[in-house]
Structure formats: C-alpha cells, structure tokens
Amino acid sequence: GEDVEQSLFLSVREGDSSVINCTYTDSSSTYLYWYKQEPGAGLQLLTYIFSNMDMKQDQRLTVLLNKKDKHLSLRIADTQTGDSAIYFCAEVVNTGGFKTIFGAGTRLFVKA
C-alpha cells in the first residue's frame, strides 16, 4: 500500500536545529522529497534524495534515509523564524507510471 505519515506539529527556538520525521510504506519508492508550504502559497521543493542514498546535505538542510525502516528525516540547522511553514514528505512510487504520494505535513513553529 501507499501511505506517508508525519507528526503534525513541531516547535523549536530560533537558532536550534529542527528535525522533522516521516515514515513511508512503499518499498519501491524511487525518490523521496521534502516540500515547504508557506501560508497562502503552493508547495516549494526543498530537497530530495534517491532511494539508493542514505544521506544528502544541502546548506542548512540534511536529509537522512533509513530504507530498512522506511524512515526519512529532514534536519534544519540554525532554524530561523522564516523557516516557519508546513513541511511535506512525499514519495514517488512506480505504479506503471510515476505517482507522488504526500504526507499530511508537519507544521513547524519557530519561536524567537
């Protein structure tokens, strides 16, 4: 089956690190994505990781993938108030064509 689960809320202080977690069920996932959605806006791709990688770093963002446990995490270093948004985990599955399955999103609150 296809399902992506995330915790709904995370609150951190400015300057701390944030870690947003996600679990997925489809072992045939090829890519896994993190999207950011700010109020009133569409989704913006933050970063992605191939399923044959276990880590990817991109400036303040670090993505860790544990394929055995089907667990994906996004770490934001030195979190800023501008990072407050909803973060969506998504997996791309091959169902004869490529389909993107989104989690419900984690709302990140950054306190000044």
Added chain:
Amino acid sequence: EAGVAQSPRYKIIEKRQSVAFWCNPISGHATLYWYQQILGQGPKLLIQFQNNGVVDDSQLPKDRFSAERLKGVDSTLKIQPAKLEDSAVYLCASSFDGTLDTQYFGPGTRLTVL
C-alpha cells in the same frame, strides 16, 4: 522563468452550484497535475495530463469533477454540482516530462462551499 499560474485565488459558492478553475503551467512543461488539498491534509492527486492526454484520473470523482487540457497547455478543472466536502485548496502543478522530474506548484485556488 514564470511560474505556474492559477485563477481565481479564492472562490465561495453554495452547494449544488458549479465552479471552474484555470491553470497555466510553466512554458514547455508537458505534464500537468491537479491536486486537491483538504485542510490539514497533504495534496491528493486528482488528475495528471501528459500533453493533452490523461495519464491518471483514478482518484477523480468523475460524477461531478471534470478536467480538460485541450491544446496541451492550459487546463481547466470543473466541479458540477459542488458539495460541502469539496471545500479545499485546488493546486495545479507542472513538470517537464512527468517521469522523475520536479513538480512546480501554483499558489492554488481556495474553494469554500457553503
């Protein structure tokens, strides 16, 4: 490069009325997606077009929803008649060729059905 454009940004209608949303994808993108995002949930794919052909419409409620992309560029999504549970943000996205490439999202149309 211009992004994905959608209109209107907001729409309020009464149940049983009809409504239509418009999307203009990024120039040169062959693949266009319509997603429904209910409050507190992630986007759910309604329909995917490759040029002007439908690739996946398995989650489109075809008794009331319809979509077209006649010239392989702009697309419209219609709901007729609307129900209360159709209240959501309707997101349009486009990608270059619909394989494993990045989807670019528009700002969405927020629909409220009273």
